[in-house]
Amino acid sequence: MSTAIKSLARHQHWLALLVVGVVLLLVPFVAALGGQAWVRIANFAILYVFLALGLNIVVGYAGLLDLGYVAFYAVGAYTYALLASPHFAIHLPFWVILPLGAGLACVFGVLLGAPTLKLRGDYLAIVTLGFGEIIRIFMNNLNAPVNITNGAQGITLIDPIRIGGFSLSQSSTFLGVTLSGPQKYYFLLVGLAILVIVINIRLQDSRIGRAWQAIREDEVAAKACGINTRNIKLLAFAMGASFGGIAGGVFSAMQGFVSPESFSLMESITILAMVVLGGMGHIPGVILGAVLLTGLPEALRYGIEPLQKMVFGRLLIDPESLRMLVFGLALVLVMRFRPAGLWPSPQRRRELSESTD
Amino acid sequence: MSAQQVLLEAHAVAKHFGGVKALHDVSLTIRRGEIYGLIGPNGAGKTTFFNCLTGLYKNESGHFVFDGARLAADAPHKAAEVGIARTFQNIRLFGNMTAIENVMVGRHLRTRAGVLGAITRNASTRAEEAAIARRAEELLHYVGIHERAHDYAKNLSYGDQRRLEIARALATEPKLLALDEPAAGMNGTETDALRVLVEGICRDGVTVLLIEHDVKLVMGLCGRVAVLDYGEKICEDVPAVVQRDPRVIEAYLGGSLA
Structure with missing residues (x-):
């Protein structure tokens, strides 16, 4: 009897995965019914899942509050843009640039991590915030005396991801199914997201994951246990940054255009909000946070205008400001009533319930 | 001498x-x-x-x-x-980790698995992980709190927390x-x-x-x-x-x- 229940539970596990798989497969086609813009929104949602899970390693696992995460995203994006565009007339293939971007972002992660090792909490947040801004300002001003980043104009005509003659930006037909450019990027992004999810899960229950958790709980005790907290913290920064670098590269290729304004402080805060709102350190929560915070503003953008017309017969409030208002209110409400996030890990819920006692 | x-x-x-x-x-x-x-x-x-x-x-x-x-x-x-392993006057455990996880952290020093091992979960990492868990269990037995292995450290009684801290220290050999x-x-x-x-x-x-x-x-x-x-x-x-x-x-x- 108990074995029957167990096998049922195991089947449910596989069934759930199957359902998720089918849904993921259908999303780009359903979204395409509303136009390719919706496929792009889905793509961004998954790109943000990827970014948020990268940041989750730094913030959720190691407990290091990083407000400059977007800097690594920018490093990856500009690495791709400079090495695959007419700007320098260099056109390297993506499988060279993406790892290069990840590696460079990783170096920047260590550069940021090293001086901040002794800082915690709000102090760390301020320094990382500054770092994020420094990178953005560099991108904005590295156009003179030698034009490297093309300043505020940004870099255009960036190559799409291309494998041989097969480009991800044009539509093509497989087995009678026509896939548009954004739809193809969608599947690439889903693949990357699955990869980062697996890495997050596996790191969590590992020697390294336990060391991160120990540092988050009590750094002095972690040191006394023989954990080299300097290296382990740098490792968290480096890993988080590498994921940011990869995401940046894909972003560059997908958009075909990068400029410094894509990497503002607001972007860092949004990614952090995804992690916190969803449930810090809890993978399903972070995914939920990323999807909601990408999807909700778009849904509000398209939904509010018709709604106002329907209810009031005319447009009362500018949809753009109302959108931000509703969005902000939603954030405040969630943090007030679910401080551990929408879908927190059992552990984080415990930590927070303890501190409010 | x-x-x-x-x-x-x-x-x-x-x-x-x-x-x-x-x-x-x-x-x-x-x-x-x-x-x-x-x-x-x-x-x-x-x-x-x-x-x-x-x-x-x-x-x-x-x-x-x-x-x-x-x-x-x-x-x-x-x-x-x-x-040199130590305990603290004002107990410093990893409160939101279980007793056994606390001791497993103590094994960090004497084990090797890195990020690549964790991600690929290769045979040697799995073997090491199993050895860490086994040693942690032995140590909980040794200090006499194995029955609380899966309780969160902060929920243990005062005396048990002291023992857990000793077990964690002993895990570093x-x-x-x-x-x-x-x-x-x-x-x-x-x-x-x-x-x-x-x-x-x-x-x-x-x-x-x-x-x-x-x-x-x-x-x-x-x-x-x-x-x-x-x-x-x-x-x-x-x-x-x-x-x-x-x-x-x-x-x-x-x-x-x-």
Whole structure:
């Protein structure tokens, strides 16, 4: 009897995965019914899942509050843009640039991590915030005396991801199914997201994951246990940054255009909000946070205008400001009533319930 | 005393906090296999000595020679690496991790798996992970709290938390186990059980350095005792002699009157 229940539970596990798989497969086609813009929104949602899970390693696992995460995203994006565009007339293939971007972002992660090792909490947040801004300002001003980043104009005509003659930006037909450019990027992004999810899960229950958790709980005790907290913290920064670098590269290729304004402080805060709102350190929560915070503003953008017309017969409030208002209110409400996030890990819920006692 | 017998030598260790001399040229020698007691009134510098020894503080002058090699100051993880493990006066466990996870963190130092191993979960990583869990379970058995293995550390009783801290320290495979007031806040039964545990640890080949307020416990357990007062070592001998030393009596009963 108990074995029957167990096998049922195991089947449910596989069934759930199957359902998720089918849904993921259908999303780009359903979204395409509303136009390719919706496929792009889905793509961004998954790109943000990827970014948020990268940041989750730094913030959720190691407990290091990083407000400059977007800097690594920018490093990856500009690495791709400079090495695959007419700007320098260099056109390297993506499988060279993406790892290069990840590696460079990783170096920047260590550069940021090293001086901040002794800082915690709000102090760390301020320094990382500054770092994020420094990178953005560099991108904005590295156009003179030698034009490297093309300043505020940004870099255009960036190559799409291309494998041989097969480009991800044009539509093509497989087995009678026509896939548009954004739809193809969608599947690439889903693949990357699955990869980062697996890495997050596996790191969590590992020697390294336990060391991160120990540092988050009590750094002095972690040191006394023989954990080299300097290296382990740098490792968290480096890993988080590498994921940011990869995401940046894909972003560059997908958009075909990068400029410094894509990497503002607001972007860092949004990614952090995804992690916190969803449930810090809890993978399903972070995914939920990323999807909601990408999807909700778009849904509000398209939904509010018709709604106002329907209810009031005319447009009362500018949809753009109302959108931000509703969005902000939603954030405040969630943090007030679910401080551990929408879908927190059992552990984080415990930590927070303890501190409010 | 031959070099073989000596595990730890402190050479004129001094530590100041601003104008306050917390430790004033403290020298002492701990032999392999003994239980060495460090006692003294409140504020005598016992914990400061511990913190210098384990690298949490950097001593201004003097140095430690452990197991024949000089200890790097100001590097707690290195102290643990050469074989000095400690517990804390105010228990410092990883409260939101289970008891067994706490001990598994202690295995960090003696295991190797890195990020790549964790991500690929290759055979050697899986084997190492299983060995970590097995050793952690053994240690929980050893200190007698295996029934609480999957409880969160912060939910354990006070005595069990002390034991868990000892298990976590033992997981680092120390040569010297430094216990900072392990009996503080324990009742008589718990203290007796602790005595049995510490004796067992010593019998199993780990040298023990014990800071304790409970003079009775120290006198019963320790082979030799050093007494600190105002950051200075005023006495070092077997308990029977220390107990009768006039300076020690003075320190404990109020030196200002003398």
